[in-house]
Amino acid sequence: MARYTGPVCKLCRRAQMKLFLKGDKCLTEKCPVERRPYPPGEHGRRRSKESEYYVMLREKQKARQIYGILEKQFRNYYEVASKQKGITGENLLRLLETRLDNVVYRMGLAFSRPEARQLVRHGHFEVNGHRVDIPSYQVATGDVIKARGDLARIKEAAESSTKAEVPAWLEVDYEKLSGRVLKTLERDDIDEPVKETLIVELYSK
16 A cells, blocks of 8 residues: 655654654654754745745645545545535545544554554454454444554553543543544544645645
8 A cells, every 4th residue: 555655754844833743752852843843955944935826735735644645545535525515625624534543543542643554554453343454444423443452552552642632522441442433523623733725725726
């Protein structure tokens, strides 16, 4: 399966904000965003004029990088969202948030989305009692997600997580390393700093 394999810290610096792609490192002083708070590259410190198209493109790239999705797959999500009832931008974010790898991360059973993706790919989670190894698997209201086995890395992540960090649309039992989707997501339930209207405008051009 295709995935981004380049230096992820440069993605955070390009977005000029923490995207939490490196787990523990993002919370320390070693985080490159803290040490070099400007875009990467030779001209990173220079202030460049940002066109309307550039602003929309950067917003789309930021959303892709937060959820760890390549361009073609992101475009497919947009196509699906545009055909659903409701607001396209909100539908898009809902599809991204209900990916299994993102749900595992939101439950606090992985330190980052890339790590959650790897854990899912290796078959360490099940949905409603069935082993699922597809990171893009869409969970639905009422689905129960549970870790398979007793993996030390999952337990370590669970021990460092707190109930306060779990979004309202999820319920988590850290002793059983499991969780349940309580409801359909609304826009207010998604706290990622993504301006979905700019993404919609970009694809509408």
